[in-house]
Amino acid sequence: MAGRRRRGGALLRAKLAASRAIGAASRASGRGGGTTLPGRVLLRLAPDAIAQLGAGLDRGTTIVSATNGKTTTAGMIAAVLAAEGRQPVHNRAGSNMTWGVATALLEQHGHEGLFEVDEAWLPRVTEQLEPSLIVLGNLFRDQLDRYGEMEALADDWAKTVTARSGRTAFALNADDPLIADLGRDADEHPREGVLYFGIDDDSQALPELQHAFDAKHCRRCGHPYAYERAFVGHLGHYSCPHCGAERPRPDVAATKIELRGMDGSLSTIRTPAGEIELALPLPGLYNVYNALAAVTASLRLGVAPERIAAALGQMRAAFGRVETIEVGGVAVSILLIKNPAGANEVLRTLRLEAEKEPIDLWVALNDRIADGRDVSWVWDADFELLAGVVRRVVCAGTRAPEMALRLKYAGWPTDRIEVVPGIEASLDRAAAGAERRLFALPTYTALLELRKLLAGRGLAKEFWQ
Amino acid sequence: MELRVLSLYPEQMNIYADRGNIVFLQRRCEWRGIGFSHSGAGPGDPVDPAAHDLFYIGGGQDRDQRMVAADMVTSKREALAAAVDDGAALLAVCGGYQLLGHSYQLDDEKLPGLGLADLETVREPGPRLIGNIAIEAELGSGPRLLAGFENHGGRTYLGSGARPLGRVVEGRGNNGRDGYEGVHRDNLIGTYLHGPLLPKNAWLADHLITLALERRYGARPQLEPLDDAFENAAHESARAAAGV
Numbered sequence: 001m002a003g004r005r006r007r008g009g010a011l012l013r014a015k016l017a018a019s020r021a022i023g024a025a026s027r028a029s030g031r032g033g034g035t036t037l038p039g040r041v042l043l044r045l046a047p048d049a050i051a052q053l054g055a056g057l058d059r060g061t062t063i064v065s066a067t068n069g070k071t072t073t074a075g076m077i078a079a080v081l082a083a084e085g086r087q088p089v090h091n092r093a094g095s096n097m098t099w100g101v102a103t104a105l106l107e108q109h110g111h112e113g114l115f116e117v118d119e120a121w122l123p124r125v126t127e128q129l130e131p132s133l134i135v136l137g138n139l140f141r142d143q144l145d146r147y148g149e150m151e152a153l154a155d156d157w158a159k160t161v162t163a164r165s166g167r168t169a170f171a172l173n174a175d176d177p178l179i180a181d182l183g184r185d186a187d188e189h190p191r192e193g194v195l196y197f198g199i200d201d202d203s204q205a206l207p208e209l210q211h212a213f214d215a216k217h218c219r220r221c222g223h224p225y226a227y228e229r230a231f232v233g234h235l236g237h238y239s240c241p242h243c244g245a246e247r248p249r250p251d252v253a254a255t256k257i258e259l260r261g262m263d264g265s266l267s268t269i270r271t272p273a274g275e276i277e278l279a280l281p282l283p284g285l286y287n288v289y290n291a292l293a294a295v296t297a298s299l300r301l302g303v304a305p306e307r308i309a310a311a312l313g314q315m316r317a318a319f320g321r322v323e324t325i326e327v328g329g330v331a332v333s334i335l336l337i338k339n340p341a342g343a344n345e346v347l348r349t350l351r352l353e354a355e356k357e358p359i360d361l362w363v364a365l366n367d368r369i370a371d372g373r374d375v376s377w378v379w380d381a382d383f384e385l386l387a388g389v390v391r392r393v394v395c396a397g398t399r400a401p402e403m404a405l406r407l408k409y410a411g412w413p414t415d416r417i418e419v420v421p422g423i424e425a426s427l428d429r430a431a432a433g434a435e436r437r438l439f440a441l442p443t444y445t446a447l448l449e450l451r452k453l454l455a456g457r458g459l460a461k462e463f464w465q
Numbered sequence: 466m467e468l469r470v471l472s473l474y475p476e477q478m479n480i481y482a483d484r485g486n487i488v489f490l491q492r493r494c495e496w497r498g499i500g501f502s503h504s505g506a507g508p509g510d511p512v513d514p515a516a517h518d519l520f521y522i523g524g525g526q527d528r529d530q531r532m533v534a535a536d537m538v539t540s541k542r543e544a545l546a547a548a549v550d551d552g553a554a555l556l557a558v559c560g561g562y563q564l565l566g567h568s569y570q571l572d573d574e575k576l577p578g579l580g581l582a583d584l585e586t587v588r589e590p591g592p593r594l595i596g597n598i599a600i601e602a603e604l605g606s607g608p609r610l611l612a613g614f615e616n617h618g619g620r621t622y623l624g625s626g627a628r629p630l631g632r633v634v635e636g637r638g639n640n641g642r643d644g645y646e647g648v649h650r651d652n653l654i655g656t657y658l659h660g661p662l663l664p665k666n667a668w669l670a671d672h673l674i675t676l677a678l679e680r681r682y683g684a685r686p687q688l689e690p691l692d693d694a695f696e697n698a699a700h701e702s703a704r705a706a707a708g709v
Contacts, residue, residue, distance in 0.1 A: 145595045216476065380482035380485075404695055405698070419698065
């Protein structure tokens with residue numbers, strides 16, 4: 001391997017230079033972020049470039065994957081490492097398929113790697129990067145037209161984990177049975193090097209199980225799980241009454257959580273290295289899960305617990321995952337929605353806000369490939385939670401009329417629902433009509449459009465900067 | 466008057482937000498002052514063919530579909546056949562549609578079907594059929610357009626005794642070859658337009674409500690018209706997505 005790399009060194013260097021030049025040209029032209037194009041070119045020229053460049057990360061590589069929260073979790077780990085003076089090679093713009101990973105490897109230099117990786121690409125990227133740590137957060141129903149069924153995805157992940165077992169450490173969510181089971185081998189023995197995280201504060205349980213409930217059957221024997229409580233979607237405390245498989249006891253656990261609406265949360269977290277108090281400036285229980293994943297990973301990466309808490313307390317939101325930007329005198333808070341489980345958590349957070357005063361909303365539903373072409377999922381998200389507490393909503397995006405219809409059937413009065421498909425016109429309309437504050441809920445590509453629009457007005461940075 | 470709906474395997478067969486159909490039916494009844502009752506029948510639960518007038522079954526993951534197929538033929542086949550023969554409406558979507566036929570060949574396994582429609586489904590090699598779809602359906606009052614989204618690995622072939630629900634205008638339909646989509650017999654409808662297809666096609670929702678009330682109360686009711694501006698816009702949006 002090393003010999004081959006030396007012999008091919010000059011050629012690879014030429015390919016790297018060509019690919020970098022394309023990235024620079026792409027950014028200079030102002031036509032795109034350049035967060036994927038150089039990687040695409042590189043992988044065309046040198047299909048094994050990820051393995052070759054990844055082998056240079058001599059202090060180890062961390063991979064983060066999940067349906068929801070991977071950008072935020074990776075951003076949290078990056079913030080912790082940065083506070084330690086460590087600058088990992090990191091695909092921080094959220095471009096998380098092979099070409100995004102390749103672009104980061106091409107354009108950054110360092111001794112350790114930190115990559116968020118798309119669920120479907122995890123097996124392939126893992127094979128090439130040979131990570132020292134894999135962090136797996138959750139699997140929810142998402143873009144079934146692109147990912148297929150969750151059970152099939154979980155099967156692929158199980159093969160990857162089995163292949164890496166003994167060589168890679170894992171940080172796994174104990175509360176997601178699809179993830180937790182990956183930490184046990186075929187004989188149900190715990191694998192080496194697995195740390196579990198989870199929520200141990202029962203007062204945070206949902207009053208009832210949600211509609212989009214994704215892990216119904218025991219991964220071991222196929223019988224339905226019994227849930228004592230659920231916190232987010234199917235994340236919770238469960239066991240199989242048939243074969244006895246149960247939630248592992250988490251090594252890192254939030255034992256006491258106080259949610260403070262959009263302001264974030266306050267948690268007591270038990271770790272093997274002692275207890276910490278975490279004041280997290282990101283809202284919602286879903287971000288507590290992201291923080292637990294980041295704390296577990298950071299411990300594994302050798303950071304002391306109190307230093308982790310301090311770094312996360314200073315954390316800024318990852319791109320589009322809860323940012324506030326001023327538009328025409330109105331504070332616009334952006335919250336990405338992309339699937340039922342994630343949207344439900346955003347709706348729960350907004351419900352807390354709306355208990356203070358009615359809220360103004362902008363919801364943008366796109367159906368481009370990166371959103372999932374199928375917009376059926378909006379009927380699985382509990383928009384009913386905000387019925388009666390929304391002053392006004394403007395629906396935008398390529399499927400705006402279907403969003404508006406969903407809200408009508410969630411019990412929102414139709415005279416408070418407006419449809420303005422264009423991103424710019426609709427945002428201005430929503431901001432002009434908002435009292436003081438506007439909550440913007442875009443799907444992924446609508447977020448990219450929004451970000452570009454705001455950057456064009458000098459209100460936000462382009463996301464690749 | 467009351468619309469009585471039974472969801473079959475709501476815990477298992479709900480993968481594409483099938484509950485949207487139920488919410489849609491419920492609201493449209495409530496706004497017209499029509500009562501609405503909804504219950505579910507899961508694995509092992511018996512079905513009383515006289516207790517409900519609209520039966521619904523949605524789509525599920527392979528594992529769930531296997532379990533449901535085995536359970537349905539033992540615990541529910543006869544009751545559902547009796548209900549359909551007696552004029553009850555049945556809407557079967559996606560995975561549920563596949564189970565209406567004689568069988569579903571899923572990889573090495575042949576799942577049994579309800580035998581309520583003369584069709585067979587086979588998981589063939591080749592890509593899943595995924596995308597926006599529009600069909601021209603014929604339900605007795607002239608051709609009308611249905612728009613939605615399909616996502617299925619199985620290919621369905623109708624027997625000589627079966628009529629399709631409609632003709633594919635854009636999309637793939639039953640098998641991507643013969644240009645047909647779905648199945649239609651008496652008040653039974655099977656279709657690959659999955660998940661919340663009723664919200665995208667309010668006329669079909671009202672058609673099902675009408676059929677179900679007619680079975681219960683004898684005479685065909687005239688449903689009070691609703692302000693369907695949002696519904697019509699959503700239908701247009703789904704049609705446009707399919708390129709129609």
